[in-house]
Amino acid sequence: MLNLMRRDIILQKKQLMIFIPYILFFILMDSPAILTFLVASIFIPFNAYAYDEKAATNILLNSLPYTRTEIIASRYLGAILYMVVAIGVTCLALFVFGKMFTWADVAIAVGLFLVFASLTFPLFQILKPGYISTVILMSFILVAIILQRMFGYLSEYVTAISEFMDRFSVPTLYTGAAVVVLAVYAVSWCVTTVIYQRKAF
Template identity: 45%
Template sequence: MFNLIKRDYIIQKWQILIYALMVIFFVLLGRHDAYFIFLLASILVPVNMIAYDEKPETNILLNSLPYTRTEIITSRFLGTIVSIIFSTIVTSILLYIFNKPFSITDITIGSSLALLLLSFYLPLTYILKPGYSAPFALVSFLILAGIAPPIVTYLGGKLTSVTDFILNLSVPIFYTSALLLGIVIYAISWGVTTFIYQRKAF
């Protein structure tokens, strides 16, 4: 499975450089919160990896290799986690180099949102028609980036008891809860995607 993950990065070696330049652009632009930059950096590589693999001929090739379908999906989900970790490290370094403020909270929010979005996106890529997943991801991300902050602000003002409860949580409990919730949703997505892929015909 390590070779499958390695393959994804070899295929995208030049695109990864472009993604790094994109992240630098948003860092220098200074018009977005740090968590947004962490979120953007975390989803670029996984979405492009999936765009490569959604082609029927690619899946036929993958299934001709000495790997089970379960192992193929496992490599995809593990590769996504590796990508999020790597992207978070690189983004943190870039923010530090360009003297842009960020915190552990920004990292937690950005990474958790990336994990959540990809948890829903990964199973959909094996349901949607080939060629539709990348545009779907782009449109969904733009819509989310536009409407999520106002919705969160609105709900925060209306659901004051929930907001007060979250704000009163200690930092370790908050981070641990967010991490556990992300892991549970990601694990469910992993299982659902494996189920779909094992029954998909190529």
């Protein structure tokens, strides 16, 4: 399974050359740290899906000595691994350029990435080849619009929300959010595995 994750990195050597400029663009544009961490996390795993779409890699993967469960597991575990590396590189870049960020920014970006991946990974197994790149772009835009409207709606209830959250300690809030996000990710993993196992290539 580790070889499957290495494969994604090897196949993306050329795309990875633009990873740093890609991150620097958001940093130099003074984008919010959360957004910078989020787009950095998305880069490698979603590029891997886009590459597989063009090369019809699933036929090759299913001819190798890996089960379909292992193939999907490599996607989900790989996404977490690439996210950690991308966030580490982004933290270093932000530090070098003197841009401020907090661990709360990192935590929120991680949560948003895992939720975004949870919603889109199953779709990649349902949609026909040729639509994945479009879905990535449209899904990201849709999530951004939904979050913007949701925050706008919730701003009317800031006082009530603050009073409710003040009942809990910060560690409790972060732990609760982490449990919910990981549960969503796990459900998505299971759903994607079931879909992939039933696909015909």
